[in-house]
Amino acid sequence: MNIQVFSEKTGIPKSTLRFYEEKALLVPIRNKENGYRFYTDAQVELAKLIASLRLINVPLKEVQQYVASAESERQNMRRKWMETIRRQLDLLNLQLKFLDSNPNEEIFLMEKETERILWFSAEERQGRFAKFFQLGREELEKHGVKINHSYLKHVSGRENVRAMIGFGIANHLDVSKISFFEVEEQLSKSLCVATYFRGNFTAIEDAYQSLIKYIVLYNYAPAGPIMEMYQGEQLDAVTIFMPVMKLGGE
Incomplete structure (x- = not known):
């Protein structure tokens, strides 16, 4: 059958069939005299x-590979x-959930890229970990290591807090x-629910409670622990985030 008939039979536009031929996905027989394309029933x-x-x-x-593969490889x-x-469906559902929750400016979605982090443990009263960030930063600077972000991960306690400090x-x-x-x-690439805090860090628990309340209320499934992330050497403002979906096929 010619390309017009084949197009009508398959519902595929002629321009698309020409593209498939160009990419060697679906190659018709060519009439040697006039060059017209002819397709077989087996190609439908x-x-x-x-x-x-x-x-x-x-x-x-991948379509080209699939067409050329045996059935076992096609199943894979x-x-x-x-x-x-x-x-992709999980991501769309999470995005819909966020929009449906009528979020305010305090809560937002954040894509956290994968990052290599070095951690050490510390213990101090809540909101008073600045000196430990300074210790870690000085240690890395001694070895000429540039810091991308600084992190705090809560381990236990409320007044006296055990935490991991990371860079x-x-x-x-x-x-x-x-x-x-x-x-x-190696921190995984993730989609996170997050909030931003600036002010008296002895009151940072209020920001944690606000974020946790939102996560519980809208049934987000944690994909990692809550963490604090600081930009550069800035320690007077922080992004508090919880991963709710791993990205990048992990």
Whole structure:
């Protein structure tokens, strides 16, 4: 059948069929005399399959690979695509939940990029950890290590608080000779619910309570612990966040 008939039979525009031919996905027989395209009945199902994969945003290279693969490999690829779509659905549902919650300016969504963090433990009264940030920063500066962000992760206690103090650094740096830090962690890329706090840090618990209340009220599922994140050397303002969804296929 010619391209017009094939287009009508499959519901695929002629321009799209030409594109499939250009990418060697669906190659018609060519009439040697006039160069006209002719398709076979056997190509109808293949054309519909290719069109279906493209409609669900499967990348062109993966469609090419799928068409050329055996059934066992096709099953693996379908499982991978299904997992990707499930993650996209989870993300959309979370975004809808956020919008439906009628959030105010105090609560916001934040995408937290993956980051390498060095941690050490500290104990102090609530809101008085500045000296520990200074100690960690001085230790890294002695070794010429640039700091991206500073973090505090609550471990236990309310008045006397046990916490982990962390510093985000570049992945390529060798810190094997720095014994000051106790733990190294690669923080996963995540979508987070967050709030911002500035003021008297002995009252920072109020910001924590506000964030936790929001998370519980709207049934967010924690994907990691609540943390404080400080920008650069600034310690008078902080972003408090909780991961609610891992991103990047983790």
